[in-house]
Amino acid sequence: MSKVIVSISMSLDGYIAGSNMSSKQPMGENGERIHDWMFKTKTDMDSDVIDEIWETAGAVIVGGRTYKVAISDAWRGSSPFNIPAFVITHSVPEEIVKGFTYITEGIEKVLMEATVQAGAKNIWVMGGADIIQQFINAKMVDELQINLVNVLMGKGVRLFDKINIGQVELEKQRVIDSTGVTHLKYRVIK
């Protein structure tokens, strides 16, 4: 059955990007450190985790800022996704990119559209932090996959900054102990 999945890389101290994100540094200051496990120190276990996400996802959702700094500017004119991709945004950009659907009516609308497109596959909420927090607070997330990176960033963009629904219980489903990262998978108990 189709699930709503968050899968994101986070430093041990809770950051998913560095400070001062911009088109020139989409991951913020020194933020690329958080993704080293996908490139510099990648193991077969890490590859499997990445492949699994792509193979099981039928649609992907990104926030407006992530789209702007990471996708629209860095990969101008083409979608990096081979599945339907949805952008939650305040206004549809003038220059639209093939493969993206722009949604201005918020997370419930985007989830409805993404669910139709995903079919039996999962809906992957990619980020940024604001969008993930909105999905968690709306109790729409079924599974939380945290790729916990062996570093303290000290500052940057926190993943869990505005969770406002009290304690959220998690059921651990899997731990993969790779080299530069620990892949944690939790079911969110609703």
Add this chain to the structure above:
Amino acid sequence: MSKVIVSISMSLDGYIAGSNMSSKQPMGENGERIHDWMFKTKTDMDSDVIDEIWETAGAVIVGGRTYKVAISDAWRGSSPFNIPAFVITHSVPEEIVKGFTYITEGIEKVLMEATVQAGAKNIWVMGGADIIQQFINAKMVDELQINLVNVLMGKGVRLFDKINIGQVELEKQRVIDSTGVTHLKYRVIK
């Protein structure tokens, strides 16, 4: 050789206690959830992790607030530790407790005294968050043991709130995948 160890339980969203810590609720509001793995859901793996800390520690260091709310009030008149215990405090309390040494000259002084007492065993920096942050920022921590609990607390006392020495690289040494908690052990690279 003697190492300086931080070993502490933390929710997936980075909290080591709830909000509004007091003598009546030493772990803050709902903060005892963070320690459920030691009681309610304890496995043999969890017991081994706890035993290991106690067996390898030759001295323990706590901050003034932790001492006040958790130890002086909750366990009035007796130390819960069977090893020398040091309290970092602004002033020596009127009512002193046997087994504790009160240090008013800061973390370097306390580490010096604890090192002498610990001999070849480890020095365990127990908390709270402020003291752990001071030790990390002073580059005095050799090993970080995080017992990562399957819950989002939403609010409370964050462990990594004031790390101000830039990125701190960690080398993962061990992952123990228990039921309610994941025991992560890292060497701090200096």
